[in-house]
Amino acid sequence: MANVFELEHVTKVYRNDGNEFTALEDVSLQIEEGEIFGIIGMSGAGKSTLVRTLNRLEDVTEGTVRFYDDDLASLTKWELRQVRHSISMIFQSFNLLQQRTVIQNVEQPLRIAGVRNPERRQKALEMLEIVGLTEKQNVYPARLSGGQRQRVAIARALASDPKVLLCDEATSALDPKITGEILDLLKKINEERKLTIVIITHEMSVVEKICDRVAIIDNGNLAELGDVKEVFRNPKSQAAKKLVFPSNPFDPSKPDGKLIRLVFDGLEASEPFIANLVEQTGKKVNILSANTRSVGGIGYGQMVLELPEDREDQRIIINFFRNGGLTVSEVN
Amino acid sequence: MSDYIIQAIKDGVFETLEMTFFSSLFAYIIGLPLGLILYATSKGRLLSNRPVNVILGTVVNIMRSLPFLILLVLLIPFTRMIVGTSIGTTASIVPLTVGTIPIVARMVESSLEEVQPGIIEAADSMGASPLYIIIHFILPEATPSLLQGAAINVATVLGYSAMAGVIGGGGLGAIALQYGYYRYQKNVLWTTVALLVVLVMIIQESGGIIAKKTRKS
Numbered sequence: 001m002a003n004v005f006e007l008e009h010v011t012k013v014y015r016n017d018g019n020e021f022t023a024l025e026d027v028s029l030q031i032e033e034g035e036i037f038g039i040i041g042m043s044g045a046g047k048s049t050l051v052r053t054l055n056r057l058e059d060v061t062e063g064t065v066r067f068y069d070d071d072l073a074s075l076t077k078w079e080l081r082q083v084r085h086s087i088s089m090i091f092q093s094f095n096l097l098q099q100r101t102v103i104q105n106v107e108q109p110l111r112i113a114g115v116r117n118p119e120r121r122q123k124a125l126e127m128l129e130i131v132g133l134t135e136k137q138n139v140y141p142a143r144l145s146g147g148q149r150q151r152v153a154i155a156r157a158l159a160s161d162p163k164v165l166l167c168d169e170a171t172s173a174l175d176p177k178i179t180g181e182i183l184d185l186l187k188k189i190n191e192e193r194k195l196t197i198v199i200i201t202h203e204m205s206v207v208e209k210i211c212d213r214v215a216i217i218d219n220g221n222l223a224e225l226g227d228v229k230e231v232f233r234n235p236k237s238q239a240a241k242k243l244v245f246p247s248n249p250f251d252p253s254k255p256d257g258k259l260i261r262l263v264f265d266g267l268e269a270s271e272p273f274i275a276n277l278v279e280q281t282g283k284k285v286n287i288l289s290a291n292t293r294s295v296g297g298i299g300y301g302q303m304v305l306e307l308p309e310d311r312e313d314q315r316i317i318i319n320f321f322r323n324g325g326l327t328v329s330e331v332n
Numbered sequence: 333m334s335d336y337i338i339q340a341i342k343d344g345v346f347e348t349l350e351m352t353f354f355s356s357l358f359a360y361i362i363g364l365p366l367g368l369i370l371y372a373t374s375k376g377r378l379l380s381n382r383p384v385n386v387i388l389g390t391v392v393n394i395m396r397s398l399p400f401l402i403l404l405v406l407l408i409p410f411t412r413m414i415v416g417t418s419i420g421t422t423a424s425i426v427p428l429t430v431g432t433i434p435i436v437a438r439m440v441e442s443s444l445e446e447v448q449p450g451i452i453e454a455a456d457s458m459g460a461s462p463l464y465i466i467i468h469f470i471l472p473e474a475t476p477s478l479l480q481g482a483a484i485n486v487a488t489v490l491g492y493s494a495m496a497g498v499i500g501g502g503g504l505g506a507i508a509l510q511y512g513y514y515r516y517q518k519n520v521l522w523t524t525v526a527l528l529v530v531l532v533m534i535i536q537e538s539g540g541i542i543a544k545k546t547r548k549s
Contacts, residue, residue, distance in 0.1 A: 084459030
């Protein structure tokens, strides 16, 4: 599979009135054709800077960013503008023209590329159909809901037939239900149009839902990179753990209590594990946090349990879950 | 009031409107691009260029800080060069235009600054050129605000046009000065003042309505 983007030792330093701030430090990664690639990190970690190096809205201080065979830094301004027709972007604040109708907004990239009417209008209408907003074509963005505005932005992004779509916190301003709908739409577009998608987010749930691979950015550094399932099941870096573990489980009720995290990612969750534990071993656990869901009858998610104080009991319980095929990790 | 004065006031209204219209028009022809350049060359903008921005900004500031009455006198030779005379309605258009340009430029600049940076970033990410971004993204987004500013500017020009009476310009200002001030005809003075107020109100209101109509957000 060809790489859409190849980043090698990318470093970005902002210099402002003698102050230096390193936003990115020695980041190397590849984004493959056709995948949905997540970039996740806390706010201020450098992920927005990272995504802006992909279409050279930000120049890198050191290192190279390659888009297919082009080293972005070596392109002239004119060449860069041509390349940008192939790299679309959507934003947290949608960034639609308020004084233009929906259809006029969607037509913008086509106008820039020099496509004339009636093909331009035709193409824009096709794009609106993909996002399901055909009947809103003559409405101004101010009259749309947040989710609808992001759909218009997606239609606009698709109009130039890009090779890749960059999403900068595209769902962060939306409520969970609408976020889900937008992510479903992105997934559909990814599958139907074989479009590579790069998603920047600070929410693990977004990555979990649609990404194939994920890069975790922490303090400008690439903390972890891998398949989403693997990172979710077995986060190695501190930054990854912070993102993957439930944000604030209860503290253990007893000082010696031990917290463990179970990860479900397959058939296992359909079994009553906790009940089996009690029945078969006679040991009891306390559920502190649980976040599981069923996708097509298969359970996914995680659970944080508090184990009894006794060490031997803890060992028995952990072995019971491990033998059952669950991934167990210690929280504290 | 005698028929003569009534006729003079009627002519004065037309002269005032003529001066206001042409001065505003010319001031925008020069001031709009100037404001655009001020905006685009400022720090962190599309065509960021410090020397251009500083020089232009300084010139605009100096022109703006000159009291209009002083400018009127200073520009007499220049006006004579362009129009051939420094007296009358047509001649007043020159100093009015020059005096309004810096106001227009700053007003345009601040209207453009209201445009959300995200919209420009989006345009940039689509591969639009700076000129395209200005014409198709920034100007349309700023249009309601530009119109609002234009209403204020035109009303200001109208006020300035009354001052042109001092150096022999025409219009309501000249009438107020000659009949009302020099000859103590209070009724003429108040009539012209009332007319000026009404004109300013009409301009300001209709400008506001047009701006509101165009605003879609």
